[in-house]
Amino acid sequence: MSDAFTREEVAVLTPYVTSVDQPIYALKNLPEEVVAVLFAYYSRSRESLRRNLLKLIRDQDIDLETRFKASALDEAELADAREKARQFHEKWVVGYGHASVAEHAVVHLAVEDVSIIATKIIEDTRLASYTEKSTRYVLFDSEKFFRVPRLMQSPYAALYEDTVRSLLNTYVTLVPRAVACVKARVPRRPTQSERAYETACRAKAYDLLRYLLPASTLTNLGLTINARALEHLLTKLLSHPLEEARAIGTAMKLEAEKVVPTLLKYADYNPYLAETTQAMQALGHELFAEETPLETPSVSLVRFPVDAEEQLAAAILYGHTTVSWLQVVERVNKLAPVQRQHIIDEYLRRRGPHDQPLRALEHLYYTFDIVLDYGAFRDIQRHRMATQTRQELSTRYGYSVPEDILAYGMGDVFHACMGRAAEAYNRIAETFPLEASYVLPLAYRIRVLFTWNLRELFHFIQLRSAKQGHVSYRRIAQEVYHEIERVHPTLARYIGVDLEDYQLGRL
Ligand SMILES: Cc1cc2nc3c(=O)[nH]c(=O)nc-3n(C[C@H](O)[C@H](O)[C@H](O)COP(=O)(O)OP(=O)(O)OC[C@H]3O[C@@H](n4cnc5c(N)ncnc54)[C@H](O)[C@@H]3O)c2cc1C
Structure with missing residues (x-):
C-alpha cells in the first residue's frame, strides 16, 4: 500500500x-x-x-x-x-x-568540434545513447578539421594541413557537380515537390562525396550516458594514446562533474589500460610486423556454431521445461530435422516487420572478419549489441571507389585525392603512426572483427540492408547475410534482408 x-x-x-x-x-x-x-x-x-x-x-x-x-x-x-x-x-x-x-544518475553531454576519429573512440563505449551529425544531410565545412597538436608542432604540419584542406575543398567543390549529375540521372517524379527533390538530390550527392571527408573532419555528437558508464568512458579517454582523446576526456569530466560532482571520482588515467595497450602493440608488432595480409573477401565468417539449429531449438524450449540444459539438448538432438525446424518456425513465424526477434537467438554467436571503408565502419560501429575489435585506420587495405564517382566522371579527381592522402599518410606514419590516420579520407578501408549474436544479426541486417541505407554498409549487411545463408540457410530465411541494388533507383 x-x-x-x-x-x-x-x-x-x-x-x-x-x-x-x-x-x-x-x-x-x-x-x-x-x-x-x-x-x-x-x-x-x-x-x-x-x-x-x-x-x-x-x-x-x-x-x-x-x-x-x-x-x-x-x-x-x-x-x-x-x-x-x-x-x-x-x-x-x-x-x-x-x-x-x-x-541511476544520467548525464547528457554535447560534444562539439571533435574529429571523426574521436567520435569512434567515444562511441566504442556501448552502454550509452548517441546521435551524431549526419554525412547525408549536413555539408561539412572545409576549414573545420582537427589540427593534431603533435603534427602541428612537427615538420609535417604543412603537409598535414594542406592535404586535409585539399580533401575538404574537393569535397565541397564537387557538391554542385554531383547534385547536377544526380538530377540528370534521376528526374523529379511528378508527385515530388521541388524542395523534396532538391533535398533528396543533395543527400545523394553528400552520401557520394563523403568518401572524400578526412577522418580529422570536425563533427558534433550528443550522448546520454549514466555516471557509471561515463566514468568508464572517461577513464578510457584519459588513458588513450591520442592527445585529442585525452583532451576530450578532460573537458568532458570537467563539465560532467557539474552535474554529477561525486560519481566520477575514479575517472582518471589508468595505467592498466594504457600499459596493456602498449604491451599488446609491442607483441603484435613483434609477431606480425613482417607478415602481409592475405587476400580475403571483404566479409568472412570466421566462427559460427556448427550445430546452430540444435542449439537454437534447445534454447527456445529450455525456458518452457523443468529439466536441465543437457537434457533439453539430448532430447532435441534426437528429433528429426523437420521437427527441429518446426520448433524454430513456431518461434519466429509470428514476427512482424517491427517486432524484435526473441531472446533465444542470443545464445548463438557469429564472428566476422570484415574489411570495410571507414565511412561504413563509422556507421556500423554504432550497433552496440556486439563485440568489435578494430585495427588502426591505414592505407594497408586500399580504398573503396564508389561506382557513381566513376559514372559521374569524377574518377580522376577521386584517385588523385586518395593518392595524395596516402602519400601524406605514409610520410607522417614513419614518425607518428597513430596520428597519421587523421589525414586519411573515409574511403580508406579498415579491418574489424565483429562478434554478433544471431538476434543482433537479424536486427543489423534488416536495418542496414534497407533501401534508405548508405550503399557502403548496405553491401556489408548483404554480404553478412549471404555468409549466414551459406552456413545456416534454414535460419537465414527468417532474416528480413533487402538484396536489391538501388544504385539507379528512385530518390
Ligand atoms: C538510415 C539510417 C540513418 C541514420 N542516421 C543517423 C544519423 O544521422 N545520426 C546518428 O547519430 N545515427 C544515425 N543512424 C544510426 C542509428 O541512429 C543507430 O544508432 C544505429 O543504427 C544503431 O542501431 P540501434 O539503435 O537500433 O541499436 P543497436 O545498438 O544495434 O542495438 C540493438 C537494439 O537494442 C536496443 N538497444 C541497444 N542499446 C540501447 C539503449 N541504450 N537504449 C535502448 N535500447 C537499446 C534497441 O532496441 C536496438 O534496436 C542511422 C541509421 C540508419 C539505418
Missing part, C-alpha cells in the same frame, strides 16, 4: 514526484546524484522512496532549494553547499559499496 502523507508533506514532495499516492511514479526536478541516492535507499531501507526523500529534505541532508538557487549564491556559500553535497554523496553513493548505484 502507498504511503499516506500530510498536507505539508504533500506540498514538500509535489515538486519532485509525479504522484504522492500511487505506487508507481516518476521523479522530477531532482539532481541526478540525489536520484541515485534515493534508489540506493531501496536496497537498505524499509521506507518508500517518497518517505526517504522527505527525510532527506527535512534533515537537510540535501538542501535542494540551495542547490537550485546555486547561481544566486556567493562563492563562500556555494563552496559550502558543494562541500555538503560532496560529503553526502561520498557517504551515500560512493560509500554504498557498489558502483551500480551510479547508473
Whole structure:
C-alpha cells in the first residue's frame, strides 16, 4: 500500500514526484546524484522512496532549494553547499559499496568540434545513447578539421594541413557537380515537390562525396550516458594514446562533474589500460610486423556454431521445461530435422516487420572478419549489441571507389585525392603512426572483427540492408547475410534482408 502523507508533506514532495499516492511514479526536478541516492535507499531501507526523500529534505541532508538557487549564491556559500553535497554523496553513493548505484544518475553531454576519429573512440563505449551529425544531410565545412597538436608542432604540419584542406575543398567543390549529375540521372517524379527533390538530390550527392571527408573532419555528437558508464568512458579517454582523446576526456569530466560532482571520482588515467595497450602493440608488432595480409573477401565468417539449429531449438524450449540444459539438448538432438525446424518456425513465424526477434537467438554467436571503408565502419560501429575489435585506420587495405564517382566522371579527381592522402599518410606514419590516420579520407578501408549474436544479426541486417541505407554498409549487411545463408540457410530465411541494388533507383 502507498504511503499516506500530510498536507505539508504533500506540498514538500509535489515538486519532485509525479504522484504522492500511487505506487508507481516518476521523479522530477531532482539532481541526478540525489536520484541515485534515493534508489540506493531501496536496497537498505524499509521506507518508500517518497518517505526517504522527505527525510532527506527535512534533515537537510540535501538542501535542494540551495542547490537550485546555486547561481544566486556567493562563492563562500556555494563552496559550502558543494562541500555538503560532496560529503553526502561520498557517504551515500560512493560509500554504498557498489558502483551500480551510479547508473541511476544520467548525464547528457554535447560534444562539439571533435574529429571523426574521436567520435569512434567515444562511441566504442556501448552502454550509452548517441546521435551524431549526419554525412547525408549536413555539408561539412572545409576549414573545420582537427589540427593534431603533435603534427602541428612537427615538420609535417604543412603537409598535414594542406592535404586535409585539399580533401575538404574537393569535397565541397564537387557538391554542385554531383547534385547536377544526380538530377540528370534521376528526374523529379511528378508527385515530388521541388524542395523534396532538391533535398533528396543533395543527400545523394553528400552520401557520394563523403568518401572524400578526412577522418580529422570536425563533427558534433550528443550522448546520454549514466555516471557509471561515463566514468568508464572517461577513464578510457584519459588513458588513450591520442592527445585529442585525452583532451576530450578532460573537458568532458570537467563539465560532467557539474552535474554529477561525486560519481566520477575514479575517472582518471589508468595505467592498466594504457600499459596493456602498449604491451599488446609491442607483441603484435613483434609477431606480425613482417607478415602481409592475405587476400580475403571483404566479409568472412570466421566462427559460427556448427550445430546452430540444435542449439537454437534447445534454447527456445529450455525456458518452457523443468529439466536441465543437457537434457533439453539430448532430447532435441534426437528429433528429426523437420521437427527441429518446426520448433524454430513456431518461434519466429509470428514476427512482424517491427517486432524484435526473441531472446533465444542470443545464445548463438557469429564472428566476422570484415574489411570495410571507414565511412561504413563509422556507421556500423554504432550497433552496440556486439563485440568489435578494430585495427588502426591505414592505407594497408586500399580504398573503396564508389561506382557513381566513376559514372559521374569524377574518377580522376577521386584517385588523385586518395593518392595524395596516402602519400601524406605514409610520410607522417614513419614518425607518428597513430596520428597519421587523421589525414586519411573515409574511403580508406579498415579491418574489424565483429562478434554478433544471431538476434543482433537479424536486427543489423534488416536495418542496414534497407533501401534508405548508405550503399557502403548496405553491401556489408548483404554480404553478412549471404555468409549466414551459406552456413545456416534454414535460419537465414527468417532474416528480413533487402538484396536489391538501388544504385539507379528512385530518390
Ligand atoms: C538510415 C539510417 C540513418 C541514420 N542516421 C543517423 C544519423 O544521422 N545520426 C546518428 O547519430 N545515427 C544515425 N543512424 C544510426 C542509428 O541512429 C543507430 O544508432 C544505429 O543504427 C544503431 O542501431 P540501434 O539503435 O537500433 O541499436 P543497436 O545498438 O544495434 O542495438 C540493438 C537494439 O537494442 C536496443 N538497444 C541497444 N542499446 C540501447 C539503449 N541504450 N537504449 C535502448 N535500447 C537499446 C534497441 O532496441 C536496438 O534496436 C542511422 C541509421 C540508419 C539505418
